[in-house]
Amino acid sequence: MSQTSSCELDVLDLVPFGQTGNESRFFALRLSRPEWTRWRPGQFVMIRPRNFGLDIPWARPLGICHMTSRHMICFFQVRGKGTRRMSELRSGDKVRVWGPLGNGFAVEPDTPTLLLAGGMGIVPFVGYVSEHPKPWNVSMLFGHREHISCYPVDSINEHVPLDSLREAESGDLDDFIFTIQERMSEYAEQKGLVLACGPTPFMRTVQKFAAELGVRCQVSLENRMACGVGACLGCVTKTTEAWPVEAKREGLVQVCNHGPVFWSDQVEL
Numbered sequence: 500m501s502q503t504s505s506c507e508l509d510v511l512d513l514v515p516f517g518q519t520g521n522e523s524r525f526f527a528l529r530l531s532r533p534e535w536t537r538w539r540p541g542q543f544v545m546i547r548p549r550n551f552g553l554d555i556p557w558a559r560p561l562g563i564c565h566m567t568s569r570h571m572i573c574f575f576q577v578r579g580k581g582t583r584r585m586s587e588l589r590s591g592d593k594v595r596v597w598g599p600l601g602n603g604f605a606v607e608p609d610t611p612t613l614l615l616a617g618g619m620g621i622v623p624f625v626g627y628v629s630e631h632p633k634p635w636n637v638s639m640l641f642g643h644r645e646h647i648s649c650y651p652v653d654s655i656n657e658h659v660p661l662d663s664l665r666e667a668e669s670g671d672l673d674d675f676i677f678t679i680q681e682r683m684s685e686y687a688e689q690k691g692l693v694l695a696c697g698p699t700p701f702m703r704t705v706q707k708f709a710a711e712l713g714v715r716c717q718v719s720l721e722n723r724m725a726c727g728v729g730a731c732l733g734c735v736t737k738t739t740e741a742w743p744v745e746a747k748r749e750g751l752v753q754v755c756n757h758g759p760v761f762w763s764d765q766v767e768l
Contacts, residue, residue: 505597506533510548510588511570517649524577525649526586528561529570533596538566539603540627541696541719541760544573548585548594555581562622563599564651565629574622574651601759604694604717608632611689613682614639614659615705617697621650623719624696628658635659640682642666642675642701680708687714695719699768706763716763720754737767 508530515523528546540563547558559581561573577586588594604627614624614637621641628634639655641663655661664675683705686693695705696719709716720736735751741764742752 503598503600504533504535505595507593508533508571508596510590510592510594512590513586513588516574516651517646523649524586525645526575526577527564527651528573528575528585528588530573530594530596532566532568532570533598535599538563538599540606540630541603541623542599542601543759544571544596544598544600546573546585546594546596548588548592550584550587550592551581555584557581558595558597559585560600563626564622565626565654572625574619574625576619601754601756604719604760605692606631607692608636610636611686611691612637613686613691613693615679615682615693615695615697616641617695617701618643618645619650620695620697620701620719620721621652621655622696624694625651625654627694628655631658638662640664640678642679642697676704679704680712683708683712683714683716687712691715693717695763697721703768706768709763717760718763718766718768719760720766720768721759736761739765739767741765 511529511531514527516525516527517523543560543562545558546561561575564574565572575582575585577583616624628637631637637659639659639661641661643650644666647663652661664678666672666675683693693709693714693716695702698721702718706718736754738750738752
């Protein structure tokens with residue numbers, strides 16, 4: 500893991516994606532590059548813009564979408580007061596960032612790898628596929644509710660094949676769950692690796708199939724976070740007997756610094 504640091508970065512631009520109703524609720528936030536030696540796809544940052552002022556005291560956790568030699572991109576959906584304020588950022592604004600935080604997904608170049616994403620769970624996989632040394636061993640299944648134009652799918656399709664299913668009407672969810680099981684079964688037979696990120700019900704489904712099929716699987720949890728460094732204990736999750744004994748702490752661990760990526764058999768969802 501890279502050494503965590505705090506710095507103030509410049510907003511380079513804020514690009515809206517798709518449109519839901521009369522406005523966009525999905526944005527790619529491009530910031531000047533922090534002075535990190537390295538990072539791992541799946542890690543995240545805590546971001547606090549100057550425009551939060553005194554009325555929004557806590558920073559917001561955002562997954563690192565992609566990193567280049569010149570900039571860092573985070574992708575977010577407007578969900579509340581903080582992200583609404585972030586959607587008002589403009590080029591030249593300043594944001595306080597600390598990171599990279601948490602751990603990242605496993606990268607096994609020679610292992611067939613299936614990426615499973617639900618909604619905003621697509622974000623960490625943009626960086627994953629661009630950084631993977633053998634992307635021809637990787638494929639992705641993406642489930643979503645909003646129009647596909649709201650998500651950074653093109654950035655993934657440039658590197659790996661991506662199949663998407665939208666939950667737009669009755670029966671779509673059952674079809675998606677069936678497809679998840681079918682694809683995970685294929686990778687179990689290949690002794691492959693499954694990596695998943697998305698809302699908790701989606702993750703529970705993936706975890707259940709991983710246990711039934713005996714496929715190695717990692718899940719990235721989306722617990723609510725306030726501090727991002729394990730101090731506030733607001734993001735704890737319960738571990739299972741598979742969790743390493745030397746790391747146990749009363750069966751509860753902070754997602755921010757023990758995760759957000761866990762082996763699926765080591766946590767309860």
